[in-house]
Amino acid sequence: MEDIKLNRTVSKILAAGIYTTIFLYGIGILLLLINNKPHTFSSKSLEDIIMSFLSFNTESFLYAGTITLILTPIFRVFVSVIFFLKSGDKKFFYITLLVAIILLLSIFFGIFFSIKLG
Amino acid sequence: MFVDLILLFVIAIIAGLLGSLVGIGGGIIIVPALSLIYRVPIHNAIAASLISVIATSIAGAHKYVEQEITNVKLGMFLEVPTTLGALIGAFLALILHGWLLSVIFGLLVFIMAIYSYLTREHDDKIEFNSEIDPNNKLESFLGLRDSYFDAALNKKVDYAVHKPLLGSLISLLAGIGSGLLGIGGGIIKVSAMNSLMKIPMKVSVATSKFMIGVTAAASSTLYFLSGAIDPYYVAPVALGTMAGATIGSSIMNRFKSKFIKLLFTVVAGYLSIRMILKGLSDGLGITLF
Numbered sequence: 001m002e003d004i005k006l007n008r009t010v011s012k013i014l015a016a017g018i019y020t021t022i023f024l025y026g027i028g029i030l031l032l033l034i035n036n037k038p039h040t041f042s043s044k045s046l047e048d049i050i051m052s053f054l055s056f057n058t059e060s061f062l063y064a065g066t067i068t069l070i071l072t073p074i075f076r077v078f079v080s081v082i083f084f085l086k087s088g089d090k091k092f093f094y095i096t097l098l099v100a101i102i103l104l105l106s107i108f109f110g111i112f113f114s115i116k117l118g
Numbered sequence: 119m120f121v122d123l124i125l126l127f128v129i130a131i132i133a134g135l136l137g138s139l140v141g142i143g144g145g146i147i148i149v150p151a152l153s154l155i156y157r158v159p160i161h162n163a164i165a166a167s168l169i170s171v172i173a174t175s176i177a178g179a180h181k182y183v184e185q186e187i188t189n190v191k192l193g194m195f196l197e198v199p200t201t202l203g204a205l206i207g208a209f210l211a212l213i214l215h216g217w218l219l220s221v222i223f224g225l226l227v228f229i230m231a232i233y234s235y236l237t238r239e240h241d242d243k244i245e246f247n248s249e250i251d252p253n254n255k256l257e258s259f260l261g262l263r264d265s266y267f268d269a270a271l272n273k274k275v276d277y278a279v280h281k282p283l284l285g286s287l288i289s290l291l292a293g294i295g296s297g298l299l300g301i302g303g304g305i306i307k308v309s310a311m312n313s314l315m316k317i318p319m320k321v322s323v324a325t326s327k328f329m330i331g332v333t334a335a336a337s338s339t340l341y342f343l344s345g346a347i348d349p350y351y352v353a354p355v356a357l358g359t360m361a362g363a364t365i366g367s368s369i370m371n372r373f374k375s376k377f378i379k380l381l382f383t384v385v386a387g388y389l390s391i392r393m394i395l396k397g398l399s400d401g402l403g404i405t406l407f
Contacts, residue, residue, distance in 0.1 A: 070338055091260075
């Protein structure tokens, strides 16, 4: 019974993540098509990302969609940690907690070690 | 610009559809497409692919979880080694030269294609044992037994999760592969779950897809924060793969695994050779064809 409840919650989180992303990407791509400007590929620094995110333009929607996508599975893990804690399933509480810690580490490493592209 | 976006979208739909059928995130097609057709540097192609891998995973996974094919607890257990692997893989990729990464990509995908061909008959031979082995400590500690309804066989299939330690080690490798090459690593996870852990093929595919989102989220965080993601490419690719994956997961239950494996062998085999040739030409100036 508990498993079915978790399945439903997880399924809802994933669905919410997809629909939000589709909405944000949809607007972003629509604006891209309307503006129809040529684009050359470029890498973005963390500063570029933050600046374009704050300037509320086409890129902001595209970034918001990307961030939503990355955060959806991460959010699902954190919700599972809380779920197992509440349902008293110690075994899976520790297992999901470990996954959550690894995910936090990846954010930590990403921010603090700015690695140059090879 | 208009044509570029539409073409990218169409390629992504095909990648997502095929990826969803095989249990991969479509990265095996996306990385070569961006790299060979659009000349996007491979690190950035890998980063874009990882985002589409997350999209495919979520779109497919949410349906399988709803249909109760996914073994959520098994997925969460294997996410520990696989996310750790993804983190290691992303680190490795960011310090390697692009041409070398192309060659490694090609070689690993080639091996996967061969493996997929060799194990094409495998699924039908596996006997599912729904009893837990009391002598295997980790197996009895986890105690994962479950069942799912197979629409193609029209019956309920019972199974138990065996050899979790071996499965974890292979998931770690799959995670490294995913972070390193942007490919989701589903085909490795699916093979490990199906042939070693004795989990039915469809449960393996569904559970792998469920895990892939978290695996790719771990590595794409590193790529994203280190600036490798250009949202102009990522958005149509992610949307396209998501659309393809949605179509794929609704028809996946109707196909025989043998057909899916053969299809994968042909596509992956061709793309892997193209990537090896590109890497050799970019890095060492060797042109074979």
